[in-house]
Amino acid sequence: MKLRQILTISVKLKVSFLNKRCISTINNHLNREMSLPRNYFENTGLLKEGHYNLQVGAPGSKDLAKIATYFEAATESLSKSDKRFGETLQYGTMPGDKFVCDEVAKFLSRQYGQTVQSGDLMITPGASMGLLILIRRFTNPDDNMFVENPTYPVFAKYVTADKFIKTVPIPMEKDGMDLKVLQEKLEALPKKEVSKRWPFRALMYVIPTHHNPTGVNYSPEKCRKIVELARKYNLLVICDDVYNALNYVSSPSNPTKFEFSPQRLFAYDKKDDADYQGNVVSNGTLSKIVAPGLRVGWYEAPKRVIDSLQDTYDAVSGGGYNPYVSNLTAEVLKSGKIDEHVQHLRVAHKERMAAVISTVETKLGKYGVTISHPEGGYFLWIKLPENISSAEVLSDSSKNENVTFVKGEIASVVGDFSNYIRLSIAYYECAEMVKGVEGLCRSIERTINLKNRL
Amino acid sequence: MKLRQILTISVKLKVSFLNKRCISTINNHLNREMSLPRNYFENTGLLKEGHYNLQVGAPGSKDLAKIATYFEAATESLSKSDKRFGETLQYGTMPGDKFVCDEVAKFLSRQYGQTVQSGDLMITPGASMGLLILIRRFTNPDDNMFVENPTYPVFAKYVTADKFIKTVPIPMEKDGMDLKVLQEKLEALPKKEVSKRWPFRALMYVIPTHHNPTGVNYSPEKCRKIVELARKYNLLVICDDVYNALNYVSSPSNPTKFEFSPQRLFAYDKKDDADYQGNVVSNGTLSKIVAPGLRVGWYEAPKRVIDSLQDTYDAVSGGGYNPYVSNLTAEVLKSGKIDEHVQHLRVAHKERMAAVISTVETKLGKYGVTISHPEGGYFLWIKLPENISSAEVLSDSSKNENVTFVKGEIASVVGDFSNYIRLSIAYYECAEMVKGVEGLCRSIERTINLKNRL
Numbered sequence: 001m002k003l004r005q006i007l008t009i010s011v012k013l014k015v016s017f018l019n020k021r022c023i024s025t026i027n028n029h030l031n032r033e034m035s036l037p038r039n040y041f042e043n044t045g046l047l048k049e050g051h052y053n054l055q056v057g058a059p060g061s062k063d064l065a066k067i068a069t070y071f072e073a074a075t076e077s078l079s080k081s082d083k084r085f086g087e088t089l090q091y092g093t094m095p096g097d098k099f100v101c102d103e104v105a106k107f108l109s110r111q112y113g114q115t116v117q118s119g120d121l122m123i124t125p126g127a128s129m130g131l132l133i134l135i136r137r138f139t140n141p142d143d144n145m146f147v148e149n150p151t152y153p154v155f156a157k158y159v160t161a162d163k164f165i166k167t168v169p170i171p172m173e174k175d176g177m178d179l180k181v182l183q184e185k186l187e188a189l190p191k192k193e194v195s196k197r198w199p200f201r202a203l204m205y206v207i208p209t210h211h212n213p214t215g216v217n218y219s220p221e222k223c224r225k226i227v228e229l230a231r232k233y234n235l236l237v238i239c240d241d242v243y244n245a246l247n248y249v250s251s252p253s254n255p256t257k258f259e260f261s262p263q264r265l266f267a268y269d270k271k272d273d274a275d276y277q278g279n280v281v282s283n284g285t286l287s288k289i290v291a292p293g294l295r296v297g298w299y300e301a302p303k304r305v306i307d308s309l310q311d312t313y314d315a316v317s318g319g320g321y322n323p324y325v326s327n328l329t330a331e332v333l334k335s336g337k338i339d340e341h342v343q344h345l346r347v348a349h350k351e352r353m354a355a356v357i358s359t360v361e362t363k364l365g366k367y368g369v370t371i372s373h374p375e376g377g378y379f380l381w382i383k384l385p386e387n388i389s390s391a392e393v394l395s396d397s398s399k400n401e402n403v404t405f406v407k408g409e410i411a412s413v414v415g416d417f418s419n420y421i422r423l424s425i426a427y428y429e430c431a432e433m434v435k436g437v438e439g440l441c442r443s444i445e446r447t448i449n450l451k452n453r454l
Numbered sequence: 455m456k457l458r459q460i461l462t463i464s465v466k467l468k469v470s471f472l473n474k475r476c477i478s479t480i481n482n483h484l485n486r487e488m489s490l491p492r493n494y495f496e497n498t499g500l501l502k503e504g505h506y507n508l509q510v511g512a513p514g515s516k517d518l519a520k521i522a523t524y525f526e527a528a529t530e531s532l533s534k535s536d537k538r539f540g541e542t543l544q545y546g547t548m549p550g551d552k553f554v555c556d557e558v559a560k561f562l563s564r565q566y567g568q569t570v571q572s573g574d575l576m577i578t579p580g581a582s583m584g585l586l587i588l589i590r591r592f593t594n595p596d597d598n599m600f601v602e603n604p605t606y607p608v609f610a611k612y613v614t615a616d617k618f619i620k621t622v623p624i625p626m627e628k629d630g631m632d633l634k635v636l637q638e639k640l641e642a643l644p645k646k647e648v649s650k651r652w653p654f655r656a657l658m659y660v661i662p663t664h665h666n667p668t669g670v671n672y673s674p675e676k677c678r679k680i681v682e683l684a685r686k687y688n689l690l691v692i693c694d695d696v697y698n699a700l701n702y703v704s705s706p707s708n709p710t711k712f713e714f715s716p717q718r719l720f721a722y723d724k725k726d727d728a729d730y731q732g733n734v735v736s737n738g739t740l741s742k743i744v745a746p747g748l749r750v751g752w753y754e755a756p757k758r759v760i761d762s763l764q765d766t767y768d769a770v771s772g773g774g775y776n777p778y779v780s781n782l783t784a785e786v787l788k789s790g791k792i793d794e795h796v797q798h799l800r801v802a803h804k805e806r807m808a809a810v811i812s813t814v815e816t817k818l819g820k821y822g823v824t825i826s827h828p829e830g831g832y833f834l835w836i837k838l839p840e841n842i843s844s845a846e847v848l849s850d851s852s853k854n855e856n857v858t859f860v861k862g863e864i865a866s867v868v869g870d871f872s873n874y875i876r877l878s879i880a881y882y883e884c885a886e887m888v889k890g891v892e893g894l895c896r897s898i899e900r901t902i903n904l905k906n907r908l
């Protein structure tokens with residue numbers, strides 16, 4: 001109780017502001033991405049005022065408090081229609097209630113600047129479960145999944161460890177994965193008969209837009225080639241399309257009018273192609289732009305995939321995924337408030353990214369430290385000199401600067417990138433973020449100087 | 455639009471009352487349990503006024519409209535605490551937010567008449583997903599799962615078909631599964647090394663309380679023996695504990711004061727036993743007593759199981775299961791309204807069951823048709839004469855009486871029980887339910903008479 005009181009007294013968006021629930025949330029994220037014991041965060045005293053946890057890929061508390069008011073309003077609005085409100089509590093329809101699919105399609109069309117068809121959507125319990133449902137539906141544990149190296153750290157850490165599937169890493173280039181390596185690996189893929197129930201020989205997991213952690217966007221050429229390969233080798237390509245609304249490119253003359261993100265990979269798998277089969281799924285979520293606690297996401301997927309997924313024990317016995325909260329969410333989307341909110345995120349994130357990039361380059365450029373310049377998303381990717389490990393930096397920064405981050409090697413299924421650091425710009429507001437990054441820069445500098453002296 | 459208007463004009467709780475969403479819901483349930491094409495319900499005109507769908511294991515619309523008002527109140531209540539409301543939208547904590555686990559534990563303790571410890575709970579996205587998460591965490595597709603014959607129809611239909619695991623049917627007796635057969639099958643189980651990550655040689659799926667579809671309650675002797683066998687053979691016993699609050703036994707002098715259901719199997723796996731390992735999971739849900747659209751359930755489980763389940767991609771990347779809606783649900787549980795609601799369900803269900811049993815016995819007793827006399831739950835189990843198949847009855851009843859139900863064979867992983875019928879008493883109120891059952895009785899009578907004439 002004492003700790004909580006102390007914490008709630010303090011101001012603004014320092015970690016010290018967070019109450020017990022948020023502490024646990026962050027603690028979980030720490031554990032997730034740093035393989036630390038569950039109570040590390042509390043036991044090491046990292047929660048004292050002024051700690052900066054730069055690894056949390058989650059929206060900030062102020063944003064969520066605002067989102068909460070939208071959900072209150074949506075609940076009131078739904079409750080005016082007694083019957084409909086009650087129905088949202090019934091087993092849901094598949095592939096998602098029509099109202100929900102329609103509102104998600106309209107929202108995505110506005111955010112993407114391209115048409116998303118309601119009929120291509122299936123509602124999911126968020127992208128994490130969405131990914132697992134796909135893996136489990138279409139593969140056995142001895143099947144292969146091509147993944148980027150580096151990739152989403154939690155995926156890298158858990159999916160192989162959980163024995164759901166074998167992962168095959170493919171190096172990332174500046175415009176997407178290295179397709180030469182991919183083709184070699186595809187040629188070496190074990191033979192596997194495909195059938196209506198098992199239409200795919202292997203899976204691929206990619207983050208084509210505002211890639212986590214590198215920030216890369218896939219080039220149109222790579223997108224086209226991946227679709228071609230997916231058709232030739234019967235691959236299911238699962239796109240983690242969770243940052244697509246968060247594009248920060250705008251013209252200097254109109255800095256808050258943002259361009260759309262590059263066209264998503266799903267759109268390259270054109271239904272009117274002569275050799276169309278349906279090989280790409282856009283696995284999306286509202287966690288990064290509305291709220292993760294909802295667990296509402298969607299597949300934008302080929303008919304054969306949706307047909308298969310809605311005829312499973314999960315979908316049938318449970319009566320669709322999260323009918324109540326997805327209906328509430330659709331009410332919120334319909335209100336247009338999220339469009340405003342996403343615009344607010346773009347402005348805020350762009351400012352934070354620029355500030356962090358500038359801080360790192362100003363303070364560490366002379367040491368050969370580089371940082372990514374992403375066009376959108378949540379993450380920055382720092383490259384340290386080859387002889388400096390992020391583990392050494394983390395050891396210093398957590399001890400001397402109360403700063404933590406994701407070590408690069410956690411983003412690799414084979415443990416590469418030990419001299420890289422991933423930062424999230426989602427959680428802290430700009431001034432706080434910069435203070436944390438300044439501490440990180442001091443740690444990096446100390447680590448480099450120490451190494452050079454040895 | 456025309457269909458919807460016609461439907462919404464009509465009165466009370468006939469299927470014709472249902473609007474489009476409910477039609478789809480029921481349609482899904484039909485598909486689920488009868489393997490009919492998705493649009494069968496609409497195409498065959500079964501939705502005209504006076505149709506009785508006696509298979510739907512879902513709460514009625516009037517009940518859900520009432521539940522909706524509780525969720526509105528809970529949202530208002532949460533919104534008074536700005537910060538806490540926002541936090542429910544953040545990634546959740548594991549194994550579930552403490553407030554949620556505490557309120558679920560208190561609610562279950564009241565409903566069970568036995569203490570449920572908050573520390574034994576993990577929040578799940580409902581029992582269906584809960585079951586799959588357990589299967590996937592602890593087994594490979596070539597492992598074995600012992601299941602009752604008959605069992606939950608959707609489980610029987612999908613889990614083997616989905617290739618998650620191999621099912622081994624064990625016959626049901628009057629007080630639970632036949633343990634002699636189980637022991638024989640256990641002796642024949644392939645050798646499998648156990649380890650911390652893979653602590654179980656095989657799984658067992660049971661519905662020990664108000665069994666679906668037979669209504670059986672497991673005897674204390676069988677419960678004790680199952681725990682003994684589970685320890686000896688390293689089994690994980692997963693109990694579908696979804697009807698445990700719905701006990702309809704009361705004394706004639708005080709007919710609305712209901713006894714508690716028999717002690718759940720989880721309580722037999724005592725932590726202070728010398729040979730305790732933790733082999734039983736109570737896999738519960740609020741779908742049958744609050745609302746299925748929430749997708750909120752819980753595991754009451756041994757520490758080793760919860761520790762393993764919260765260290766997975768699902769739990770970690772998604773940030774716990776359904777944090778927002780589980781917090782709302784906990785607010786509703788805290789209000790005490792659900793205790794009143796469950797009492798209302800007990801009174802209503804008891805009346806419906808008695809009316810249906812009386813109708814069937816009065817009209818069909820002379821033909822040797824029998825019906826179960828369950829002490830609680832959702833289902834009645836009708837046994838027809840050996841030479842009469844429920845498929846023949848369904849063909850007549852859907853054509854001539856607008857009545858549908860679940861054929862017995864769907865409740866069997868090996869297609870037994872073709873002369874059985876499962877009825878759900880959850881959806882229709884009493885008078886409507888009886889009208890439907892009267893139609894069903896006419897169909898059974900016609901089918902028997904036709905067969906006898908041949």
